[in-house]
Amino acid sequence: MKIFQQIADKYYVQIRGIHSEHSKSEEGIYDISNKRRLGVTEVQCVQNMIDGVTALIAKKKDLD
Helix, strand or coil, X not given: CHHXXXXXXXXXXXXXXXXXXXXXXXXXXXXXXXXXXCCCCHHHHHHHHHHHHHHHHHHHHHHC
């Protein structure tokens, strides 16, 4: 999980369980949300989310 957290940190996203922060995943399902909400544009927030989720998916595929 450490590698996934490093990716999340790089793209300013949070990995959470489906029942909010600090909850556990159910059936391998996670909630990904933006960490940064203030001081950046909406475009930056959306781009971070796209890049972060893309990188997380790529890493998961590499490990499978």
